[in-house]
Amino acid sequence: MEMTIQSTARLNNGVEIPFLGLGVFQSPPGDMTKKAVLYALEIGYRHIDTAKIYGNEQDVGQAVRESGIPRSEVFVTTKLWNQDHGYDATLRAFAKSNQKLGLDYIDLYLIHWPVKGLRLETWRAMEVLLSEGKCRAIGVSNYLVRHLEELLDHCTVIPAVNQIELSPYNYLYRKETVDYCRAKGIWLEAYSPLTKGEKLTDPKLVKIASKYGKTPAQILIRWALQHQFIVIPKSVRRDRIRENAQVFDFSISPEDMAYLDSFNENLTTGWDPTNVP
Ligand SMILES: NC(=O)c1ccc[n+]([C@@H]2O[C@H](COP(=O)([O-])OP(=O)(O)OC[C@H]3O[C@@H](n4cnc5c(N)ncnc54)[C@H](OP(=O)(O)O)[C@@H]3O)[C@@H](O)[C@H]2O)c1
Structure with missing residues (x-):
């Protein structure tokens, strides 16, 4: 079947998540984020990826409410920040995020980073939130194989997703984690799929883009989709939000x-979890 902007992946608990989402990291809190989310929803996006630490949960929530789209048709992810690890702290952090979003429930709640120490306690609280129906799925972010092995040794609920940095510039660097997640039925979400803009003028990529009559950003997003990664490019600009969704009319x-896979250079545009014990 042809993919569209609203095509979904079925998570390991049956919940459907749109393959394409709008990221809002560094979308300034306030009107700018609200307008970006409203515009994305208007042109067909149905998945927004925020986090407590981005400081814009409130704006995301407002936009979703004002969009007029039924709550059940929009998929909203937020994440637990590093200072909030621990059983009780997780329950408190969730309640606060949920209140800021004001959307009744959260579709996907993620542990943002595998902070050493309390992360298993945190997961136990996430399982409770899930069982109480306060979120529809739970997952992790920036977990590598050893973090996942530890979690899978102790959990009742296997994470539904692992959100990690993925682009042609680091895919082989993360291949072991990708393969591990696939073997365990954990979906991968590709963050910083546009390399935060760093590689968009790479001549190798520009050449491929011109071959397909597409932009470098569209090639990177399509590459992620063809690897079956859920992908969450960020932009606050209307023209780019639209451009980033025009990836369903061609294939690589x-x-x-x-x-493209061979472009690997172990690129990390943010924080690299490789050395987190
Ligand atoms: N879990 C984690 O630890 C983690 C870490 C990083 C990111 N994330 C998530 O992943 C999302 C995406 O990653 P990201 O924000 O780091 O980076 P990204 O999506 O790879 O790149 C965003 C940058 O590219 C620009 N851009 C967007 N579309 C473009 C286009 N078509 N042409 C040229 N430039 C374009 C944006 O600028 P404008 O906005 O000005 O257009 C912005 O500077 C985040 O927003 C966040 O939701 C998660």
Whole structure:
């Protein structure tokens, strides 16, 4: 079946998540984020990725409410920040995020980073939130194989997703984690899929883009989709929010997918969890 802007992946608990989402990291709190989210929803996006630490949960929530789209048709993710680990702290942090969003429930709640210490306690609280129906799915972010192995040794609920940095520039660097997640039925979400803009002028990428009559950003998003990654490019600009969704009318050949994979240079545009014990 052809993919569209609202095509979904079915998570390990049956919940459907749209493959394409709008990221809002560094979307300034206030009107700018609200307008970006409203515009994205207007043109068909149905998935927004925020976090407590982004400081814009309130604006995301307002936009979703004002969009007029039924709550059940929009998928909203937020994340637990590092200072909020621990059983009780997690329950408190969730309540606060939920209140800021004002959407009744959260679709997906993630542990933002695998902070050493209390992360298993945190997960136990996430399982309770899930069982109480306060969120529809729970997952992790920036977990590598050893963090996942530890979690899977202790959990009752297997995380539904692992959100990590993924682009052609670091795919092979994360291949072991990707393969592990796939083997366990954990969906991957690709964050910083546009390399935060850093590689959009890479001549190799620009050449592939011109071959397909697409932009470098569209090639990176399509690459993620063809790897079956849920993908959450960020922009606050209307033209780019639209551009980033125009990725369902072409496909990258298997040869060019392999060529893109070879762009690996272990790129990390944010924080690298490699050395987190
Ligand atoms: N879990 C985590 O630890 C984690 C870490 C990082 C990110 N994330 C999530 O992943 C999302 C995406 O990652 P990201 O924000 O780091 O980076 P990204 O999506 O790779 O890149 C965003 C940057 O690219 C620009 N941009 C967007 N579309 C463009 C286009 N078509 N052409 C040229 N430039 C374009 C944006 O600028 P404008 O806004 O000015 O257009 C912004 O500077 C985040 O927003 C967040 O939701 C999660």
